[in-house]
Amino acid sequence: MIKVGIVGGTGYTGVELLRLLAAHPQVALQVITSRADAGTPVNRMFPSLRGYVDIDFTHPDQARLEDCDLVFFATPNGIAMQQTRALLEAGVKVIDLAADFRIKDVAEWGKWYGMEHACPDLVAEAVYGLPEVNREQIRTARLVANPGCYPTAVQLGFIPLLGAGLIDPAHLIADAKSGVSGAGRKAEIPTLFSEASDNFKAYGVPGHRHLPEIRQGLARVHGNPVGLTFVPHLTPMIRGIHATLYGRLNADADLQALFEQRYANEPFVDVMPPGSHPETRSVRGANRCRIAVHRPQGGDTVVVLSVIDNLVKGAAGQAVQNMNLMFGLPETTALENVPLLP
């Protein structure tokens, strides 16, 4: 059994980790920390877990995380980088669901996240946890930077095209729409029901923190920097990201075959039949990305539709997938639940 600890268990990625880990046959949940709610039973805050999770939140100072085999950070940005070195030195593996280890250029990271990085050397060591790109490195990693939700949906949609050199890499457009849970479980007015329901808006058009992460990932595939316009939107649903991606084709190709071949062996990427329009609900609660590729009216613009559940393939599910890889388990363990539809 893998002894698991979770730092910051009161947010949506935290409770989603609990949902998935509760069904994992190889995981023993040791500890979940919360500074504000120490002593509270986890299932009092989340009654959905009654019967599945019976421990209390532990104050970070009492958590004894070094006794775990693996620690997930489901914390705000800037926390994991303070605690990771000590854990690694104690032989504990770490998966950070926040952004602390995602951006290799720590100066760039500092610019977008508004703080100085505490451990640039660990950034260098960390493996970016997108198994469809870095599966082998993840298997042997001590420290995995779990990708952001938008970056997962956008990268998986662009990778086949960029990898094949089929589109103009200087003018990529990613128009992405997220459910409200992507904003986290924080008491803020803009994500109140009465503000966010029956409403649609873009946000962060001048610049969103996921932009450098996506650019870095796409540049790695392309081999050179790429130009990307990324516009995120808030849509009135709880879960789900729909990325609509636009690229200018610079050569002819069988796009459907390209995508199918690229993802032929991927357990969690589903290339849908030609003409499909994937719906976010088709992956609700599941660790899966569904993709369709279109070439409207046979023109020179390719349109890729890519959907994930932002809390699963976009966060906690991908983290469990990474954990499975890091511990030599079948990659799909505890990740085979059927999406909830309707």
Added chain:
Amino acid sequence: MIKVGIVGGTGYTGVELLRLLAAHPQVALQVITSRADAGTPVNRMFPSLRGYVDIDFTHPDQARLEDCDLVFFATPNGIAMQQTRALLEAGVKVIDLAADFRIKDVAEWGKWYGMEHACPDLVAEAVYGLPEVNREQIRTARLVANPGCYPTAVQLGFIPLLGAGLIDPAHLIADAKSGVSGAGRKAEIPTLFSEASDNFKAYGVPGHRHLPEIRQGLARVHGNPVGLTFVPHLTPMIRGIHATLYGRLNADADLQALFEQRYANEPFVDVMPPGSHPETRSVRGANRCRIAVHRPQGGDTVVVLSVIDNLVKGAAGQAVQNMNLMFGLPETTALENVPLLP
């Protein structure tokens, strides 16, 4: 392996059965019928099932249901009663998720459902599939009438009080609120998104078909007829029923203890701590009923709050629970998934 057939697989109870059965280790799904969609892959209609269900819908005339061990009817009312006798005679067990076998008084049934019953003798034989009441009879039944969604939530909430003789049985009130999936996957204007969202209404106040079913179930517990006012409402969510039940206390008692004892051994009924307000999302996607009991200001009115997922404990999940009982499997097989929250 239990060879299973489903008649009428294109509605919400049908797809929900598929979601649950896909994860059932003892079930081999043989056939799903649909007159209108014969030949269509099931997972083209429901892409959430891609990777889990790979068969096509079969025309009812080609279905060879008699080769199954068990057939679920997820059909409109009036279908199962036409086909059940032949199946039973062929040695096939039947679980009807519609209302054909729920009401013992076939004249009463005919009044509410607007047709004459085709097989009153099978109504007499059928076991009402509420395991918390009829577990032992279900184990040996050939034919199970799976309860309605409202009746499940309302009966589980009233049973401890009526069983203990603590409330006036002549003036029960059940104010129930259902998500829209309870209306089924039928193309009708009142359940369009633009009609049903951002809106709340009562319906069927003069009389709803679940009224006689609830009355029958409560009368059985009480030992005599009961008086019930039942008001269903439509609330803008997909899944979930919240029943708010009112009764006049005629004796003093420790209500919390009463409920806890009644359901102490029930795997799927969760009596919450005193003062709780169960939320429908705490059972979303799960075969579970959560109940809280209140006595506001210490007065003589008891208020019971009872929540289920109408498609799971209110339909397909309860049907699988009944199947497990009928085939001697552990009752919770394939029904232990954690609710999806948020």
Added chain:
Amino acid sequence: MIKVGIVGGTGYTGVELLRLLAAHPQVALQVITSRADAGTPVNRMFPSLRGYVDIDFTHPDQARLEDCDLVFFATPNGIAMQQTRALLEAGVKVIDLAADFRIKDVAEWGKWYGMEHACPDLVAEAVYGLPEVNREQIRTARLVANPGCYPTAVQLGFIPLLGAGLIDPAHLIADAKSGVSGAGRKAEIPTLFSEASDNFKAYGVPGHRHLPEIRQGLARVHGNPVGLTFVPHLTPMIRGIHATLYGRLNADADLQALFEQRYANEPFVDVMPPGSHPETRSVRGANRCRIAVHRPQGGDTVVVLSVIDNLVKGAAGQAVQNMNLMFGLPETTALENVPLLP
């Protein structure tokens, strides 16, 4: 022109007052206060008001409210009682949309609101602003206590029955469902979109602050104290209250005629035809209460369905209605907009 000030303009009742007053031909909006947002243009916070409201929020200390003819308090409870005396002495009329002046029994008020009342004499003077009951007193009032949202819907539904002495006054039941805007524009986790959407729950079952207000209003109609069980629920819509009311009939009567006669001259109460099920959206954005009365299966339980928009007839619209009465204007001025459906 009536010079109007609003104290506390950043909540939902504040912005709703602005929406209605912007269209009022006899109102000159002088000042809107906000401690936190002083200096911010109102229409930057609420872009829906661009083109209609062009003033900034003013710090309370600079507000010169005594120059107004009328001040609305759209503040949290406990604010209006601190400032009302000075305004009245300066000749300014006051309408409080909070609860400070609603409960005549100040000890009872203190128990439910957790503070001592600052001016019991003004509570005694204040007129409860339900025009369907107190129209004449409102016309001459200096100080109006605008009713709560639940109390408006519940009282209007019970008044005809209690006034006619037709139901048992000791065992009234009000099962009420509110949209999320009723909780106000406050940054709190339980009213986040991801918590409150696709979910339904009761709250405050042991006791809700609107209970004593409703009891007081019903007692006035009945002539003696009444017994009431009041259970509020949160439903995933922005606006709207649906009250489902239950009473035990103690005499026979033509209930439809009773309701129609009681409200025959009321511009904002619509008794719907027999058999109707009013929907909350049928009053969305409008100062209107729609009511239907049922007697299921001809039994001895009467069921009343009463819907309002909690922000209009349940708050800001009723406040404008009261203002019209206090200033001798036609009661319906600026309140005749058609509900927004769909």
Added chain:
Amino acid sequence: MIKVGIVGGTGYTGVELLRLLAAHPQVALQVITSRADAGTPVNRMFPSLRGYVDIDFTHPDQARLEDCDLVFFATPNGIAMQQTRALLEAGVKVIDLAADFRIKDVAEWGKWYGMEHACPDLVAEAVYGLPEVNREQIRTARLVANPGCYPTAVQLGFIPLLGAGLIDPAHLIADAKSGVSGAGRKAEIPTLFSEASDNFKAYGVPGHRHLPEIRQGLARVHGNPVGLTFVPHLTPMIRGIHATLYGRLNADADLQALFEQRYANEPFVDVMPPGSHPETRSVRGANRCRIAVHRPQGGDTVVVLSVIDNLVKGAAGQAVQNMNLMFGLPETTALENVPLLP
């Protein structure tokens, strides 16, 4: 008073016309037709209109539309073209809210709408009813083709840029998101609440009927054909369209000033301050388009955000605006209601 008739009053554009016309001081509503619901009071189908609209639906054969001054067609495509000639010859003006007269190239129209056009000469005569482009022609028109909802939002966003020749006209991208009411009040499974809520999807990516309409409008502004990729999406809200528009800049310019000058005298186009992200709810129920223009990271891609209420500025409101122009009334008559927020 303008005597007005409405053909096809049971859809969402029909009821929205009624909402707006009920408040119009110069309109006398003469007749509303419905084949299926003839004889039914309009306000029984739409109780929101109780107290405002007191007529019944009339069978088309009894409608005497030729006695009207103006007839609105709120019908499915292909109806207006059958009846318009007779009305025009009787001296009745016509505004078609469907697509019959929008596309000047009748062969192209036939290809997208699947039928042959009945009156190409009237298509030639019809004025495209986008007042921000064709105001003067609308004033004198007998026949106005009211624009589609997507075309309104997309054209208003691109017009300043194309008019100034600032963007590459061959590679425009319009990523548009619509509320579900855009699909109309038709009983269809994909727009059921349980299908469309908590879900997001693209549709019509290979080609949507609004594509040729948008292309035609943009070509007129540009002076030559344009290349456009148009991807519509369905988002779980009732009303609203959010168009996110992308263009490649080919010259430098003060984009904010460009937009502000272009729309300086437009009563219903609101160019928001730099850095804004317009929300669909900021125009809910109002005849208004709000626009913001961005140039992310100062690159060569311009991003325009354009929001409307699809039923108002995208349909019925724009139709009333056109009516006001055609009859010499102030353009804003009956269109000054404040958006409903929250």
